[in-house]
Amino acid sequence: MALQPRNPDYRAAVERYVGAQEYLTLIGVALVRIEPGLAEYRVPYQPAIGQQDGFFHGGVIGGVAEGVMGAAAATLVEAGANVVGAEYKVNFLAPGRGTLLARGIVLKPGRLIVCRADVLAVADDGSETLCAIAQGTMAAVKPSRG
Amino acid sequence: MALQPRNPDYRAAVERYVGAQEYLTLIGVALVRIEPGLAEYRVPYQPAIGQQDGFFHGGVIGGVAEGVMGAAAATLVEAGANVVGAEYKVNFLAPGRGTLLARGIVLKPGRLIVCRADVLAVADDGSETLCAIAQGTMAAVKPSRG
Amino acid sequence: MALQPRNPDYRAAVERYVGAQEYLTLIGVALVRIEPGLAEYRVPYQPAIGQQDGFFHGGVIGGVAEGVMGAAAATLVEAGANVVGAEYKVNFLAPGRGTLLARGIVLKPGRLIVCRADVLAVADDGSETLCAIAQGTMAAVKPSRG
Amino acid sequence: MALQPRNPDYRAAVERYVGAQEYLTLIGVALVRIEPGLAEYRVPYQPAIGQQDGFFHGGVIGGVAEGVMGAAAATLVEAGANVVGAEYKVNFLAPGRGTLLARGIVLKPGRLIVCRADVLAVADDGSETLCAIAQGTMAAVKPSRG
Numbered sequence: 001m002a003l004q005p006r007n008p009d010y011r012a013a014v015e016r017y018v019g020a021q022e023y024l025t026l027i028g029v030a031l032v033r034i035e036p037g038l039a040e041y042r043v044p045y046q047p048a049i050g051q052q053d054g055f056f057h058g059g060v061i062g063g064v065a066e067g068v069m070g071a072a073a074a075t076l077v078e079a080g081a082n083v084v085g086a087e088y089k090v091n092f093l094a095p096g097r098g099t100l101l102a103r104g105i106v107l108k109p110g111r112l113i114v115c116r117a118d119v120l121a122v123a124d125d126g127s128e129t130l131c132a133i134a135q136g137t138m139a140a141v142k143p144s145r146g
Numbered sequence: 147m148a149l150q151p152r153n154p155d156y157r158a159a160v161e162r163y164v165g166a167q168e169y170l171t172l173i174g175v176a177l178v179r180i181e182p183g184l185a186e187y188r189v190p191y192q193p194a195i196g197q198q199d200g201f202f203h204g205g206v207i208g209g210v211a212e213g214v215m216g217a218a219a220a221t222l223v224e225a226g227a228n229v230v231g232a233e234y235k236v237n238f239l240a241p242g243r244g245t246l247l248a249r250g251i252v253l254k255p256g257r258l259i260v261c262r263a264d265v266l267a268v269a270d271d272g273s274e275t276l277c278a279i280a281q282g283t284m285a286a287v288k289p290s291r292g
Numbered sequence: 293m294a295l296q297p298r299n300p301d302y303r304a305a306v307e308r309y310v311g312a313q314e315y316l317t318l319i320g321v322a323l324v325r326i327e328p329g330l331a332e333y334r335v336p337y338q339p340a341i342g343q344q345d346g347f348f349h350g351g352v353i354g355g356v357a358e359g360v361m362g363a364a365a366a367t368l369v370e371a372g373a374n375v376v377g378a379e380y381k382v383n384f385l386a387p388g389r390g391t392l393l394a395r396g397i398v399l400k401p402g403r404l405i406v407c408r409a410d411v412l413a414v415a416d417d418g419s420e421t422l423c424a425i426a427q428g429t430m431a432a433v434k435p436s437r438g
Numbered sequence: 439m440a441l442q443p444r445n446p447d448y449r450a451a452v453e454r455y456v457g458a459q460e461y462l463t464l465i466g467v468a469l470v471r472i473e474p475g476l477a478e479y480r481v482p483y484q485p486a487i488g489q490q491d492g493f494f495h496g497g498v499i500g501g502v503a504e505g506v507m508g509a510a511a512a513t514l515v516e517a518g519a520n521v522v523g524a525e526y527k528v529n530f531l532a533p534g535r536g537t538l539l540a541r542g543i544v545l546k547p548g549r550l551i552v553c554r555a556d557v558l559a560v561a562d563d564g565s566e567t568l569c570a571i572a573q574g575t576m577a578a579v580k581p582s583r584g
Contacts, residue, residue, distance in 0.1 A: 023203035026172070026194045048172045057169035058231035059212050063205020070204075085204035086404065087429060089235040089381055089527040091573055093546040107571060108531040112378065112404075112431075116571065133545060133554065135529055135573055137379060137429070139404075232550065233575060235381040235527055237427055239400040253425060254385040258524065258550075258577075262425065279399060279408065281383055281427055283525060283575070285550075315495035318464070318486045340464045349461035350523035351504050355497020362496075376489075377496035381527040 003037035003106060007079040014039065017074045017083065024067060027060055031071065037106035039071035044099045056096030056131075061119055064102045065090055065134035069115035072104035073138035076113065080143030086112065088136025096131045098123040113138040149183035149252060153225040160185065163220045163229065170213060173206055177217065183252035185217035190245045202242030202277075207265055210248045211236055211280035215261035218250035219284035222259065226289030232258065234282025242277045244269040259284040295329035295398060299371040306331065309366045309375065316359060319352055323363065329398035331363035336391045348388030348423075353411055356394045357382055357426035361407035364396035365430035368405065372435030378404065380428025388423045390415045405430040441475035441547060445517040452477065455512045455521065462505060465498055469509065475544035477509035482537045494534030494569075499557055502540045503528055503572035507553035510542035511576035514551065518581030524550065526574025534569045536561045551576040 007013055011034050018024060018031045024041075027049050033040035043049075043056075043064055051057040066088045074083045101120045108114040119132040153159055157180050164170060164177045170187075173195050179186035189195075189202075189210055197203040212234045220229045247266045254260040265278040299305055303326050310316060310323045316333075319341050325332035335341075335348075335356055343349040358380045366375045393412045400406040406429055413423040445451055449472050456462060456469045462479075465487050471478035481487075481494075481502055489495040504526045512521045539558045546552040557570040 017198060020198035021196070021203060022193050023195050023197060023206055047168050049169050050167070051169060052163060052166035052228070053230075057167060057209065057213075058216075058234075059205070059209020060169055062212060062234065063203065063209050066205050066208060067203075082198070085238055087235070087237040087379060088204075088208065089233070089573065090208075091233040091552050091575065092231055093552055107568060114529050114531055114571070130545060133552070133573055135527065135571055137529065233525060235427065237406045237429065239406055253422060260383050260385055260425070276399060279406070279427055281381065281425055283383065309490060312490035313488070313495060314485050315487050315489060315498055339460050341461050342459070343461060344455060344458035344520070345522075349459060349501065349505075350508075350526075351497070351501020352461055354504060354526065354528075355495070355501050358497050358500060359495075374490070376491075377530055379527070379529040380496075380500065381525070382500075383525040384523055 003076060003109060005036045005075055006077065010075045014071055014074045018071055029064065034075060036075050037072060039068050039075065039104050041068045041102045042099060045097065056100060058092060061096050061100065061132045062090040064100055065117040065119050065132055066136060068102040068104035069117050069134065069136050070138050072106050072115055073113040076106060076109045077140045082141040083138050084141055086137040086139045088134055090132055090134045092132050094121065094129045094131050096121045111140050113140060149222060149255060151182045151221055152223065156221045160217055160220045164217055175210065180221060182221050183218060185214050185221065185250050187214045187248045188245060191243065202246060204238060207242050207246065207278045208236040210246055211263040211265050211278055212282060214248040214250035215263050215280065215282050216284050218252050218261055219259040222252060222255045223286040228287040229284050230287055232283040232285045234280055236278055236280045238278050240267065240275045240277050242267045257286050259286060295368060295401060297328045297367055298369065302367045306363055306366045310363055321356065326367060328367050329364060331360050331367065331396050333360045333394045334391060337389065348392060350384060353388050353392065353424045354382040356392055357409040357411050357424055358428060360394040360396035361409050361426065361428050362430050364398050364407055365405040368398060368401045369432040374433040375430050376433055378429040378431045380426055382424055382426045384424050386413065386421045386423050388413045403432050405432060441514060441544060443474045443513055444515065448513045452509055452512045456509055467502065472513060474513050475510060477506050477513065477542050479506045479540045480537060483535065494538060496530060499534050499538065499570045500528040502538055503555040503557050503570055504574060506540040506542035507555050507572065507574050508576050510544050510553055511551040514544055514547045515578040520579040521576050522579055524575040524577045526572055528570055528572045530570050532559065532567045532569050534559045549578050551578060
């Protein structure tokens with residue numbers, strides 16, 4: 001499945017989309033990869049985004065999964081369109097430690113964009129553990145004609 | 147269904163559980179109600195937890211829904227037990243503005259605790275909009291015998 | 293929230309919608325209640341829809357939950373529109389025995405219709421157990437202008 | 439991730455597990471592949487499992503996805519253990535026509551087994567369309583010591 005971006009400047013558009021979400025700055029998300037139908041976020045651990053045992057909070061992990069699916073979806077929408085989350089589902093597989101590496105991919109483009117995400121926890125020694133998996137729907141909202 | 151707490155000090159236990167999650171402090175969550183099998187969080191809007199349009203970020207709304215289901219579950223576990231999220235699912239119904247009021251309830255207690263959550267957006271004039279709904283599974287982790 | 297049907301003949305439309313789904317006949321679904329934004333199905337147990345322990349198969353329970361959300365959604369769409377499932381999520385709370393009574397309700401109408409469902413297992417003595425809960429999204433597909 | 443079966447006779451055990459589910463016979467499921475942590479079902483279309491437009495009913499597709507995740511999970515449990523569904527989530531990507539080919543894989547083994555499923559629709563000319571994706575949790579229930 002070769003997904004084709006509809007916006008030739010999709011990279012810049014996704015960077016703006018991610019940069020405009022202050023919450024992603026708050027939790028320390030870095031956008032580290034953009035391809036048509038794919039995006040990756042990196043999030044180093046800090047206590048402020050932890051839960052009671054010193055791991056990433058489930059709400060952070062789920063939100064990162066949702067966010068990276070949104071970024072993956074944003075690679076495929078037309079210029080000026082917005083992407084908003086409609087629904088998502090997360091399963092937690094292992095406690096989140098170290099650095100999160102979240103990858104979102106688009107499985108069905110269109111007005112409703114169906115995505116999956118894998119969230120890996122990367123330890124200091126580079127070993128990776130699958131920490132969470134997600135799937136969800138993003139909605140492309142057309143630019144208003146103003 | 148009258149749910150019975152197994153820990154007579156469940157209120158203090160839930161307050162400790164919520165207070166120990168630094169992420170909830172980061173995003174400004176206040177625990178405003180605890181009953182057996184029920185918990186409520188309030189979260190006032192601030193730009194740091196927003197998305198590109200000035201509404202609550204979906205990851206925040208989903209995380210608050212997950213967190214309040216965890217707190218509801220924590221009202222029913224035995225003394226010293228921990229509660230961790232296993233999985234959850236969120237549907238977004240309306241943009242989140244104003245103040246979030248999230249209510250989690252337990253539908254099935256046990257080792258795997260099945261919960262639902264409603265997240266209302268409360269406007270300055272007090273009017274309420276159903277912003278998101280969630281359901282998920284929390285796992286009760288027994289205290290280690292140390 | 294008083295949900296208003298857009299089709300004055302919504303009852304007949306939902307009956308046709310349900311009657312046209314042969315799968316619902318195969319598994320013995322009876323449509324027992326229709327209100328604006330609400331529908332109920334009854335499904336008596338028979339071995340052909342069971343799993344390895346003599347209970348309703350999870351796929352049947354999940355499908356009934358999905359189907360009754362579709363019927364609830366179908367009460368609110370315009371005349372001639374079709375309703376198709378976009379996504380759903382089910383949690384199982386107790387083994388399904390006796391007769392299933394599934395209730396779907398609409399929480400957000402529109403082109404994407406967000407619903408919840410409760411599936412009760414009703415024993416021969418009339419006692420009810422909450423067997424499964426679901427939430428999902430139904431899409432209203434406009435009638436083609438032919 | 440090389441998943442190791444705990445039951446040396448896992449193939450026969452999965453065949454018995456699938457064969458004992460009468461519902462799977464009702465809808466015409468054939469178990470066509472078993473590997474450690476993986477299972478595949480084939481389901482040819484027949485009107486009795488269709489919806490109002492002549493496609494596979496969403497409840498069938500979701501149930502097949504749930505069922506094949508159960509079969510994948512059953513490859514990894516100890517001899518005599520049972521597998522029951524705890525929860526699942528399905529997104530529909532395209533109408534189901536032709537023959538369904540559903541593949542379930544295990545991403546996390548254990549007492550709670552986290553799985554994903556892809557459901558392809560295979561047309562008469564052999565072309566494949568991704569029809570639905572799912573993720574869910576199966577619970578391994580230990581054999582009773584009788």
